[in-house]
Amino acid sequence: xxxxxxxxxxxxxxxxxxxxxxxxxxMNSMANVLLSxxxxxxxVHSLEEVEDFAAISNALTVNIxxxxxxxxxxxxxxxARFNAxxxxxxxxxVGVGATPYRKEVSARxxxxxxxxxxxxxxxxxxxxxxxxxxxxxxxxxDVTSAVDAAKVLALQTGGIVAVTGSIDVVTDGxxxxxxxxxxxxxxxxxxxxxxxxxxxxxxxxxQTPLESTAAALTYYGIAGELAKQNSHGxxxxxxxFLDALASLSGDEVSQRSKAILNGN
Amino acid sequence: xxxxxxxxxxxxxxxxxxxxxxxxxxMNSMANVLLSxxxxxxxVHSLEEVEDFAAISNALTVNIxxxxxxxxxxxxxxxARFNAxxxxxxxxxVGVGATPYRKEVSARxxxxxxxxxxxxxxxxxxxxxxxxxxxxxxxxxDVTSAVDAAKVLALQTGGIVAVTGSIDVVTDGxxxxxxxxxxxxxxxxxxxxxxxxxxxxxxxxxQTPLESTAAALTYYGIAGELAKQNSHGxxxxxxxFLDALASLSGDEVSQRSKAILNGN
Amino acid sequence: xxxxxxxxxxxxxxxxxxxxxxxxxxMNSMANVLLSxxxxxxxVHSLEEVEDFAAISNALTVNIxxxxxxxxxxxxxxxARFNAxxxxxxxxxVGVGATPYRKEVSARxxxxxxxxxxxxxxxxxxxxxxxxxxxxxxxxxDVTSAVDAAKVLALQTGGIVAVTGSIDVVTDGxxxxxxxxxxxxxxxxxxxxxxxxxxxxxxxxxQTPLESTAAALTYYGIAGELAKQNSHGxxxxxxxFLDALASLSGDEVSQRSKAILNGN
Numbered sequence: 001x002x003x004x005x006x007x008x009x010x011x012x013x014x015x016x017x018x019x020x021x022x023x024x025x026x027m028n029s030m031a032n033v034l035l036s037x038x039x040x041x042x043x044v045h046s047l048e049e050v051e052d053f054a055a056i057s058n059a060l061t062v063n064i065x066x067x068x069x070x071x072x073x074x075x076x077x078x079x080a081r082f083n084a085x086x087x088x089x090x091x092x093x094v095g096v097g098a099t100p101y102r103k104e105v106s107a108r109x110x111x112x113x114x115x116x117x118x119x120x121x122x123x124x125x126x127x128x129x130x131x132x133x134x135x136x137x138x139x140x141x142d143v144t145s146a147v148d149a150a151k152v153l154a155l156q157t158g159g160i161v162a163v164t165g166s167i168d169v170v171t172d173g174x175x176x177x178x179x180x181x182x183x184x185x186x187x188x189x190x191x192x193x194x195x196x197x198x199x200x201x202x203x204x205x206x207q208t209p210l211e212s213t214a215a216a217l218t219y220y221g222i223a224g225e226l227a228k229q230n231s232h233g234x235x236x237x238x239x240x241f242l243d244a245l246a247s248l249s250g251d252e253v254s255q256r257s258k259a260i261l262n263g264n
Numbered sequence: 265x266x267x268x269x270x271x272x273x274x275x276x277x278x279x280x281x282x283x284x285x286x287x288x289x290x291m292n293s294m295a296n297v298l299l300s301x302x303x304x305x306x307x308v309h310s311l312e313e314v315e316d317f318a319a320i321s322n323a324l325t326v327n328i329x330x331x332x333x334x335x336x337x338x339x340x341x342x343x344a345r346f347n348a349x350x351x352x353x354x355x356x357x358v359g360v361g362a363t364p365y366r367k368e369v370s371a372r373x374x375x376x377x378x379x380x381x382x383x384x385x386x387x388x389x390x391x392x393x394x395x396x397x398x399x400x401x402x403x404x405x406d407v408t409s410a411v412d413a414a415k416v417l418a419l420q421t422g423g424i425v426a427v428t429g430s431i432d433v434v435t436d437g438x439x440x441x442x443x444x445x446x447x448x449x450x451x452x453x454x455x456x457x458x459x460x461x462x463x464x465x466x467x468x469x470x471q472t473p474l475e476s477t478a479a480a481l482t483y484y485g486i487a488g489e490l491a492k493q494n495s496h497g498x499x500x501x502x503x504x505f506l507d508a509l510a511s512l513s514g515d516e517v518s519q520r521s522k523a524i525l526n527g528n
Numbered sequence: 529x530x531x532x533x534x535x536x537x538x539x540x541x542x543x544x545x546x547x548x549x550x551x552x553x554x555m556n557s558m559a560n561v562l563l564s565x566x567x568x569x570x571x572v573h574s575l576e577e578v579e580d581f582a583a584i585s586n587a588l589t590v591n592i593x594x595x596x597x598x599x600x601x602x603x604x605x606x607x608a609r610f611n612a613x614x615x616x617x618x619x620x621x622v623g624v625g626a627t628p629y630r631k632e633v634s635a636r637x638x639x640x641x642x643x644x645x646x647x648x649x650x651x652x653x654x655x656x657x658x659x660x661x662x663x664x665x666x667x668x669x670d671v672t673s674a675v676d677a678a679k680v681l682a683l684q685t686g687g688i689v690a691v692t693g694s695i696d697v698v699t700d701g702x703x704x705x706x707x708x709x710x711x712x713x714x715x716x717x718x719x720x721x722x723x724x725x726x727x728x729x730x731x732x733x734x735q736t737p738l739e740s741t742a743a744a745l746t747y748y749g750i751a752g753e754l755a756k757q758n759s760h761g762x763x764x765x766x767x768x769f770l771d772a773l774a775s776l777s778g779d780e781v782s783q784r785s786k787a788i789l790n791g792n
Contacts, residue, residue, distance in 0.1 A: 024291050024307065025292050025307050027553045028553050028555075028557060028719070032718050032763075035715075041718065043551070043593070044626075045596070046594075046629065049627040049629035053626060065307070066307055066308070068309070099313040099316040099317055100316060101313035188299050189299065190295035191292070234296065234506045234510050235504060235510075238503075240763060242763030246716065246762050246763075287571070288555050289559050291556075293556060330573060332573070332574040333574070333576065362570075362572075362580070362584065363581055365577035452774065453563065454556060455556070496775075497770060497775055498770045499564070502560075503767055
């Protein structure tokens with residue numbers, strides 16, 4: 001793996017166009033996160049143009065937070081274009097365990113083989129259940145169970161799975177990288193996870209997805225730590241977080257990184 | 265009535281899941297307000313899942329700010345589920361007086377008997393006109409007229425009506441509580457009222473709606489006062505407001521509260 | 529031309545109702561920009577009410593950022609009402625060059641003769657190509673080419689064209705006003721341009737569009753300069769920008785203005 005901060009430098013020099021089909025809650029904050037990080041965001045969902053836009057974009061994120069049938073059709077069309085072109089895309093199965101409709105849509109998207117799946121532990125466990133990987137997923141230690149489920153999911157889809165939480169774990173099913181960064185404050189701000197998808201997508205452009213996903217999570221988590229130091233509540237945290245995303249250099253990310261690579 | 269700050273403590277310990285079918289402008293700020301306060305927000309509107317999600321949520325808010333027919337259908341479905349389960353829901357008739365479509369939709373929603381209606385004086389006066397409560401509602405002292413209209417509306421729907429403005433008033437038609445908190449700056453930030461609906465809904469879970477609505481308004485208004493002291497314009501006000509929502513304790517709310525209960 | 533700061537004072541005293549049919553990313557930030565500036569924002573798009581709402585609004589903005597057919601129908605209906613009533617409306621052709629669908633929709637909207645078109649240089653060049661104004665628009669100096677294209681576009685539509693960038697230029701095709709204000713930080717915050725449309729619309733109510741557009745851009749750019757001084761990254765910039773929009777007076781805008789009027 002390259003020096004972890006170099007992935008940030010690479011992303012900024014490329015300034016990739018990230019096409020997002022995401023939920024209504026996340027659109028504004030995600031765009032600001034991507035701009036602060038140094039990427040170029042766009043939100044395009046109309047069936048009349050979603051394939052045309054996918055064709056000129058560098059990375060794609062799909063997120064089922066406020067899904068409805070026409071938006072799922074848009075996701076499917078954009079994903080098909082990305083798969084045909086061999087470009088990276090990130091899937092966020094928001095609240096997949098909450099309703100049968102989310103489960104059904106997520107199962108369909110999983111079949112399209114996301115480059116990266118990013119979700120919290122509960123969502124990973126629900127997803128793994130969908131692909132019949134889950135035995136005992138609802139019991140025991142959540143973190144351990146989720147990492148095991150993530151590995152099975154990665155092997156089944158052939159992609160990368162990132163489980164985010166107090167410690168983030170990224171795996172391709174055989175190798176895993178632990179990223180002990182971030183702040184509990186990040187769970188008190190809406191769409192922090194949704195916005196991260198865009199950053200992961202941007203980092204994956206022209207880079208191997210396991211390492212670039214780990215680098216994106218490291219950068220994001222360190223920005224969260226800096227923001228915690230410079231704030232005194234969720235309102236000022238968000239302000240400081242965007243400032244930190246913009247001010248962090250690749251060198252600083254490398255110096256602060258505590259990411260740990262473990263073979264399986 | 266219990267100590268007014270205890271309603272905040274109760275809400276935080278329950279951390280209720282608040283299902284919001286709200287307008288596009290409010291979604292992000294409402295989610296951040298609910299997270300800062302200590303509740304768990306979700307925005308779900310698809311007809312394919314709205315009833316399933318309503319079944320697992322603790323409170324519901326419906327808001328016609330950017331209404332369209334499919335969203336109104338989603339509101340109706342979610343409300344039916346909440347009514348069947350005896351769970352609280354809050355209706356915000358944004359701009360009801362502006363167009364015939366808003367009036368027609370609001371009249372339909374009123375028939376479903378909201379647990380709480382929250383609106384500004386003009387909207388309450390328009391609503392009261394819809395339910396034939398209005399004689400002379402367009403003239404005279406706005407605040408006085410709105411409180412009278414709110415009482416009639418509360419008696420007709422069997423719910424609670426909250427009129428928010430420079431002084432907030434909550435009534436069940438016979439009792440009224442006046443809440444002289446807040447800041448004029450709150451009218452310079454978009455969706456402050458929309459986001460409040462979620463807080464009211466969260467406070468109503470497992471509590472009587474008259475008192476918990478008054479407690480929610482008191483908490484929100486005091487947070488606004490603190491934010492005013494810690495800001496110098498609408499941008500910094502919003503930041504300080506989220507920080508205040510998160511930092512205020514139940515005891516502090518009780519100490520600062522000036523809410524006044526009046527029998528009719 | 530009147531004193532440039534007087535347009536801000538005029539707008540604030542009128543507090544116009546600005547009807548926006550804009551993209552999902554921009555809605556919240558645009559509402560906050562308009563409230564901070566002193567106008568009254570509304571987002572209304574349903575075909576069931578869009579004409580009724582257009583009838584009671586003072587200015588309209590249409591923005592194709594996250595367009596889809598039903599929203600384009602809403603734009604067309606609202607524009608027809610505004611044109612019939614002789615009220616000002618602003619068109620923002622976001623990303624018009626990106627897809628055939630955007631080009632087709634933009635060409636249709638151009639035929640309705642916007643009061644003001646506001647766009648960046650690339651978008652102006654794409655638009656000019658649509659109206660057959662473009663010879664050589666894709667080559668040469670971007671700024672110079674865009675200004676030439678803007679002039680042709682203004683003459684063809686009979687409206688005002690504002691090209692925003694490091695220097696803003698406003699033209700009616702014969703006269704041009706250069707506005708050397710703003711901050712590069714404004715390109716690191718999402719929907720800064722989208723939100724500006726609302727401010728332009730608000731300034732145009734009851735004023736001549738060339739001068740009032742120039743005054744709106746001057747005010748907005750000076751607010752950006754103040755925000756740059758009071759921030760250290762994109763998060764704190766946005767906060768300081770809203771504070772500056774609210775605190776700037778007409779006199780301060782006049783004193784700081786460097787806008788230059790050139791006959792053709």
